[in-house]
Amino acid sequence: MLSRLRTSWSLRPCVSVCRWAHTKEKGRPLMLNPRTNKGMAFTLQERQILGIHGMLPPKVESQDLQAMRFQKNLKKMTDPLQKYIYLMGIQERNERLFYRVLMEDIEELMPIVYTPTVGLACTQYGHIFRRPKGLFISILDRGHIRSILDNWPATNVAAVVVTDGERILGLGDLGCYGMAIPVGKLCLYTACAGIRPEKCLPVVLDVGTDNETLLKDPFYMGLYQRRDRSQAYNDLIDEFMEAVVEKYGQDTLIQFEDFGNHNAFRFLRKYREKYCTFNDDIQGTASVALAGLLAAQRAIGKPLTEHRVLFLGAGEAALGIANLIVMAMMELGLTQAEAREKIWMYDAHGLLVKDREHKTDANQELFVHDSPGNVQTFLDAVNTIKPTAIIGVAGAGRLFTNDVIKAMGSLNERPIIFALSNPTNKAECTAEEAYTITDGRCLFASGSPFGPVTLSDGRAFIPGQGNNVYIFPGVAMAVILSGVRHICDTVFLEASKSLAEQLTDKELAEGRLYPPLANIREVSLQIAVKVMEFVYAKGMAFRYPEPLDKNGFVRATAFNTDYDSLLPDTYDWPGVSFSPIN
Missing domain, CATH: 3.40.50.10380 (Malic enzyme, N-terminal domain)
Structure with missing residues (x-):
């Protein structure tokens, strides 16, 4: 039905608080188009002028x-x-x-x-x-x-x-x-x-x-x-x-x-x-995971460069996150080789090490290391590599076992445990398992939502959801408004920083590594502003003139849900005479 409807939209300035939206549609097609339909919120005047009077119950409802x-x-x-x-x-x-x-x-x-x-x-x-x-x-x-x-x-x-x-x-x-x-x-x-x-x-x-x-x-x-x-x-x-x-x-x-x-x-x-393209499974996932690590380093007081990360999974999500972590570590002073040495991966065929039977692909080669010893299981990998953070992106279910979580808790005062696989039944562990087994010491994030966890001693934690939705809408808004033609990974690094900065100390103390999802609109708009500032400063933007007040520009551009007036823009010609001038 939508493909057969033809709508011509153009916003016009309005001296009052309303907005006009011009439409050539009238009658029933107007009500069948979700872009112009207002249900019973059409005013009496709109119903009469647009040819829909009598097609709705007489009541006029507010949104x-x-x-x-x-x-x-x-x-x-x-x-x-x-x-x-x-x-x-x-x-x-x-x-x-x-x-x-x-x-x-x-x-x-x-x-x-x-x-x-x-x-x-x-x-x-x-x-x-x-x-x-x-x-x-x-x-x-x-x-x-x-x-x-x-x-x-x-x-x-x-x-x-x-x-x-x-x-x-x-x-x-x-x-x-x-x-x-x-x-x-x-x-x-x-x-x-x-x-x-x-x-x-x-x-x-x-x-x-x-x-x-x-x-x-x-x-x-x-x-x-x-x-x-x-x-x-x-x-x-x-x-x-x-x-x-x-x-x-x-x-x-x-x-x-x-x-x-x-x-x-x-x-x-x-x-x-x-x-102008990006892959959300690689770059969006990377950005939100890095933001979680940046928030975790605030809680632990240990810089990112001192962490060792072990991935469960070595596909596009793992490699995307790993490459962005490397970029962040390099920005903090490590060489690329030094940063890569701190990242390990374990997939369905075992640890990514040299000379293993199952071949690695070209994308994984960057994170292949010398064998650290006899590693047969993921638990062996944890005990041998002694990571400060484990990140699950394998989509294979509950592979962060109780023993794995216990090992992380014994190796680290504040273990970082990210179970990012979706949907919920594919998550590597639950929030309750992570908090309970580590006695509330872990810094936990998941890909799918988990509810608050209360331990036996009454302490309550609100698990962070490392959801790409924190990143891709704001980045997309900035890219669209700036006229960016090629999206480099530094854009996602800036988005990570902006997201981590928006987490308050109070939220961090509650166990969160991300701002509440209830605040996602404000989070996304702030990321859009930060990314816009970055791409204009780095010469990546092609839409000019450059907005001086980027915050005001982003917010003025953002879609809102108020109904537009669909009435014609009627007005008088004051002081005009149609009599001949003598």
């Missing part, structure tokens, strides 16, 4: 009352997937109301529209399908991607989130069911950083799937074929990137999301100097 209704209905629901379906239904009908509800209760609803519930929504996508969102481009569409982009109704897209569905969270290959991930990410672009929703485009590239269950599922909505790994796949990605830039401009932000490890790294290397 406050509408939001209260939806929040009340949400609280009646206990099943997260049911809540997800209900929320997405609001988005399909009334966009501003959806963001009002989401932003007012972001801490409660983020686990619904984002991880972990979005993972469940992906697995059930064909079974809960109501209305299509975003663009579905298949490998059969090669040679015609530009014409498909032309079908998208918005012409001023500034941010694209794209996935090929091969590695959705910790759930694996979900093919075109992965669309829920770009949709969810872009919801948070708007809710957290104020990027206007009409400027956002979610895309799934359907190249098939190797998921046997989906290939046998009659409700699967993608191509019933094995994942294409031929040159045709590379050609599809090339054509897509070229078509996006040709259609929307050279500074269009293209975020890669949930690609397989091998493709994620090679596409980042291939495109980062040619397009």
Whole structure:
């Protein structure tokens, strides 16, 4: 339905507190378009002039009352997937109301529209399908991607989130069911950083799937074929990137999301100097994890350069975090080689060491060390390497066992334990396990949300959630507003610093390593300002004139949920005579 609706928007200055939004739509199409629909908040004048009088009950409702209704209905629901379906239904009908509800209760609803519930929504996508969102481009569409982009109704897209569905969270290959991930990410672009929703485009590239269950599922909505790994796949990605830039401009932000490890790294290397692009699984994860370590060093009083980090997992997340830690250590005075010596990795085949049977790939080679001795298990690795921090990004479940956590507690007065794998059932340990076994001494962060933990002696801790949402909306807002054409890793280093600086001493004492998610809007806007200042200072920005008051500029630009007036801009011509002048 959305693709058939044509809307012409242009904001005009208004001398009163209202805002006008010009629309050529009238009647029922106006109410079916989530961008213009206000539900029962249309005024009597709007209903009469726009041709919808009589199509609504006579009552005129405020957005406050509408939001209260939806929040009340949400609280009646206990099943997260049911809540997800209900929320997405609001988005399909009334966009501003959806963001009002989401932003007012972001801490409660983020686990619904984002991880972990979005993972469940992906697995059930064909079974809960109501209305299509975003663009579905298949490998059969090669040679015609530009014409498909032309079908998208918005012409001023500034941010694209794209996935090929091969590695959705910790759930694996979900093919075109992965669309829920770009949709969810872009919801948070708007809710957290104020990027206007009409400027956002979610895309799934359907190249098939190797998921046997989906290939046998009659409700699967993608191509019933094995994942294409031929040159045709590379050609599809090339054509897509070229078509996006040709259609929307050279500074269009293209975020890669949930690609397989091998493709994620090679596409980042291939495109980062040619397009305005980043990979959230590599760079966003790295930035938020580094921010957690920077916060932890405040609690411990030990500089980052004195830490040893052991990763469980050696894929794109681990390598992204490791490389950004190296950059941060180098900024503090270590050489690159010295910094890399402090980082170890353990994957499904054991410790990354020279001459092990299972070969490492080129991306992992930077963190391959001489063997420290006989290491057969992850627990052996902890006891041998004696890390100050362990970071889990393997997506393999509870591998931070009680013995591993005990070992970290015996080796360190304040052990750093990051169980970052998503969704919740893939986390390496729970917050309760980490705090209980270390007697509350650990500095803990997780990828999925965990509730507060109270120990037997009454001490309470609020675990930090090392969620990429702290980073990617603010970075994206800054990049879009600054006209950045190539995003370097130093941008994510600056974002890490900004995030860590926003954590108060009181929050740190509560066990947090990140500001409360309830403050995510303010956190994201401050990151956007800091990154804007950085990219202009370093000559990375191409949008001029440069805003002098970047804080004011970011906040004035951010999307808000108030309804616009859809009435024509009527006015008088005072003092005008239509009689001939004698």
